[in-house]
Amino acid sequence: MKKFLFKRAISSAISLLLLIVAVFFLSRLTGDPTDLYLPVDASQEARDNFRAINGLDQPLIVQFGRYVWDVLHLDFGDSIRRARPALEVVIEAFAWTLQLALITMFLVSLAAIILGSLAAFKVGGFFDRIATFFSLIGAAAPDFWVAIVAIVIFSLGLGWLPTSGTGTPLHWILPIAVLFIRPFGLILQVVRGSMINALSSAYVKTARAKGVTPKKQVFVHALRNGMLPVITVIGDQAAGMLNGAVIVETIFGFPGVGKLMIDSILQRDFSVILAAIMVTAIAIFLMNILIDLAYAALDPRIRY
Amino acid sequence: MAEPLLEVRNLSVTFHTARGPVEAVRNVSWQVAPGEVLAILGESGSGKSVSASAVMDLIDCPPGEITSGEIIYRGRDLLKLSADERREINGKRIAMIFQDPLSHLNPVYTVGWQIEEALTTHGTPKDKARVETISLLDKVGIPNPEASARKYPHQFSGGQRQRLMIAMALALRPDVLIADEPTTALDVTVQAQILALLEQLQHETGMALLIITHDLGVVAEIADRVVVMNAGEIVEQGTAAEVYANPQHPYTKRLIGAAPGKGAIHDDPPTTEPILLLQNVCKKYGEFEALKGCSFELCEGETLAIVGESGSGKSTTARVLLRLEEPTSGRAMYHGRDLFALTPRELFEMRRDIQMVFQDPTQSLNPRMTVYQIISEAWAIHPEILPKARWRERVAELLGQVGLKPEHAHRYPHQFSGGQRQRIAIARALALEPRVIVCDEAVSALDVQVQAQVIELLDKLKDEFGLSYIFIAHDLPVVRDFADRVIVMQKGQIVEQGPVRDIFENPRETYTRNLLAASLDPDPEVQARRRAERLSKEVA
Incomplete structure (x- = not known):
């Protein structure tokens, strides 16, 4: 297991390095930042000055070398727009996204696992119909539309919930609810399929022959086996959310990393983009390790 | 006889399948008393497990439905109890073990x-x-x-x-232990140990033991009474000795007649030149040595059996020989050329000559191809064998040779029974006009009657086409009836080889002797004798 984690860390480090390189060259392809930051009628002198301050007058290779050196020291430079260290700005935003993602994914997983298991226990039964309904909704409803309709109904119409921003627990309800829908439908389907498989397996038959209650057949014997494919999908969905739930964060004015990234791209705030990419990449790497650990915890055949 | 402890009366169960309702068992009645061993004997699809599943409340409804009958345990009808009351009995009063314990343990x-x-x-x-x-x-x-x-x-x-x-x-x-094919996937020596353990535990606890099996040998070894099932009905019941010695129903007679190990031993091995010569073949998987220097020869027109328990390396030998896996070292001389040193081009040509029939035809035949496509694919790969114009005619001919009909050519594998599928696999191998066919447990998955038919077919084809067989098997009675010569393998090495009569009647090595002693004879009397010998050995 340790050896496995070590290997995993090495391969992730290589991926991160490649990512650093790619980010630099791709961001330079989009144009000279000077054109964006300075007014169109800025003097040549002002432009040169700006370039000198930000090191943009150096040859590309020197810029690249300095960039790699800085990144390796976790120095992403200052946000040009905010005049603060980019990393600080990103971590602040990332903390918001992380909370949002953790709460949402926790609720999604809990609900999907319980409802999916119940649906699988009696295929075609009451819970199975509910599960089918939610899966369809999850697959069919685009989140930007749901978000807007939710604002219209619950904020503007009923006046129960705030339209945007943060501050009170009430501010969290709509973003979480909207983010919930799609992964819930998807994970529900995976849980249901995987549990139908697990419940028809031979070891559940053994449990029945032992006189184990149906509740334990489902939630003790089948669930732990049925969770293996589910964990992969949960991880995948969580990764998507950590990358920033761009649409939801933008609509609800939520100060997360998704919104920050979009803003920074529009403003050509390279340092922030770079820091955001690195932070989310590391977060996703850590989450993959968590998934591997969860796999090993659930399935002894991986451990031994 | 003691009062029955568990009694099934007139049980009928219908399964609701996609193709409509199927009556799995009809009017099945049996009973078992404390301290008694009852065997339910039947081939696949006979419904032998269904009544036991009904006892354990393991029939899912739907698709299965108990349409009539009673299951009386200690005076109460289990079918009238609530689910909670059934659970109280399951595991505590009536317990069950299954075939394939790996998948039945969480x-x-x-x-x-x-x-x-x-x-x-x-x-x-x-x-x-x-x-x-x-x-x-x-x-x-x-x-x-x-x-x-x-x-x-x-x-x-x-x-x-x-x-x-x-x-x-x-x-x-528990009062009753139900064992559903408890030893089917196990090696013979392990099977003997498990049966002995069951028997010993039964003596200690006085429980009733119900064994569901397809194997006459298991019945002979352990059962007091036997219930014979065919196509969902009980055709015969009685004491194990009675039923074996004097079967009444034609089905039972056929079943006992088909039991391997009773035919004539092949005493006239062909005195021909060896066509295949293996020298010091080794195969390693990492550190693990699957084959540790095996040498043997196969003569023209001979049936050479390789027997051994799981992990003995018998299947590895076949896979290496066909270059499905690369040997680590050694030589395999065929017509003066080393099979292990062929170039890809030469190997391609050589593949025609050595063909394989696998254990499970359900897996080895492509389910999306018709029988015609499966067989004629050989000629698409090796076009020099047959011009395309003659394919149709030749497929029909091959199907005839393996006992199928020409019109079967346009069906898919799932439309056939297990035995028919294995015939298709044999026809596929024959299409290349091979010299040698390697049969890797080719009849192990088949019911005894079908097994006997396939063996008969292989024997007939051998004479017709002058084939040589390498017949890999763990089932000694089948080998006894079919092989000319036998190689006994253990842990990647050949421990003994010789003509079939010598191996079976006069084994030299202890391992071979143990293997033979552990294999079960369908005759309860023979089995009783072997047990007496075994016990006297244990005492001594």
Whole structure:
């Protein structure tokens, strides 16, 4: 297991390095930042000055070398727009996204696992119909539309919930609810399929022959086996959310990393983009390790 | 006879399948008394397991439905009890073990936990259950019970896993133990040990034992009485000795007649030149040596059997010989050329000459191809054998030779029975006009009657086409009837080889002798004699 984690860390480090390189060259392809930051009628002198301050007058290779050196020291430079260290700005935003993602994914997983298991226990039964309904909704409803309709109904119409921003627990309800829908439908389907498989397996038959209650057949014997494919999908969905739930964060004015990234791209705030990419990449790497650990915890055949 | 403990009366069960309702069993009645061993004997699809599933409430409804009958246990009709009352009886009063213990044990919990659960489910306190579990493991012969309790199912061997299942089933000292094909996937020596363990535990507890099996040998070894089932109905019942010696129903007669190990031994091995010569063949998987220097020869027109238990390297030999896997070292001389040193081009041509028939035709035939496509594919790959214009005609001819009809060519594999599928696999191998056919457990998955037919077919084809067979099997009676010469393998090495009569009647090596002693004879009298010998040896 340790050896496995070590290997995993090495391969992730290589991926991160490649990512650093790619980010630099791709961001330079989009144009000279000077054109964006300075007014169109800025003097040549002002432009040169700006370039000198930000090191943009150096040859590309020197810029690249300095960039790699800085990144390796976790120095992403200052946000040009905010005049603060980019990393600080990103971590602040990332903390918001992380909370949002953790709460949402926790609720999604809990609900999907319980409802999916119940649906699988009696295929075609009451819970199975509910599960089918939610899966369809999850697959069919685009989140930007749901978000807007939710604002219209619950904020503007009923006046129960705030339209945007943060501050009170009430501010969290709509973003979480909207983010919930799609992964819930998807994970529900995976849980249901995987549990139908697990419940028809031979070891559940053994449990029945032992006189184990149906509740334990489902939630003790089948669930732990049925969770293996589910964990992969949960991880995948969580990764998507950590990358920033761009649409939801933008609509609800939520100060997360998704919104920050979009803003920074529009403003050509390279340092922030770079820091955001690195932070989310590391977060996703850590989450993959968590998934591997969860796999090993659930399935002894991986451990031994 | 003692009062019956468990009695099934006129049970009928219908399964609702996609193709409509199928009556799996009709009016099945049997009973078992304390201390008695009842065997339900039947081939696949006979419905032999259905009544036991009904006893354990393991029939899912739907698709299965009990349409009539009663299951009386200690004076109460189980079918009239509530689900909770049934659960009280399951595991505590009536317990069950299954075929393939690996899939019947939960892979993600320790075996100790799973045995404890059987106890705690029925009210044993946790600490007491833990102590009891250790002593159970000890009783069923698991080494290091304390440490073993903390291990997971995949860390045990097949025989040990069945012991674990038995420990779990016997945890609460049930009155009735139902064993559904308990030894089917196990090696013969392990099978003998498990049957002996079941018998010993039954003597100790006085429980009733119901064994469901397809194997006349298991019946002969352990059963007091036997119920013979065919196509969902009981055709005959009586004591094991009675039914074997004097079968009444034509089906039983056929079944007993088809039992291998009773035919004439091949005494006239062909005195021809060897066409295939293996020298010092080794195969390593990492550190593990699957083959440790095997040498043997195959003569023209000969049937050479390779026998051995799982892990003996017999299948590896076949795979290496066909270059499905690369040998680590050694030579295989065929017509003066080393098969292991051929260039890809030469190997391609050579593949025509050596063909293989696999164990499970359900898996080895492509389900999306028609029989015509499966057979004619050989000629698409080796076009020099047959011009395309003659394919249709030749497929029909081959199907005729393996006992199928020309019109079967346009069906898919799933539309055939297991035995028919194996015939298709043989026709596919024959299409290339090979010199040698390697049969890897080619009849193991088949019912005895079908097995006998396929063996007969192979024998006939050998004479017709002058084929040589390498026949890999774990089932000694089949080998006895079919082979000219036998190689006995153990742990990657050949321990003994010789003409079939010498191996079976005069084995030199202890391993061969043990293997033969453990293999079960369908005749209860022969089996009783062997047991007496075994017991006297144990005493001495």
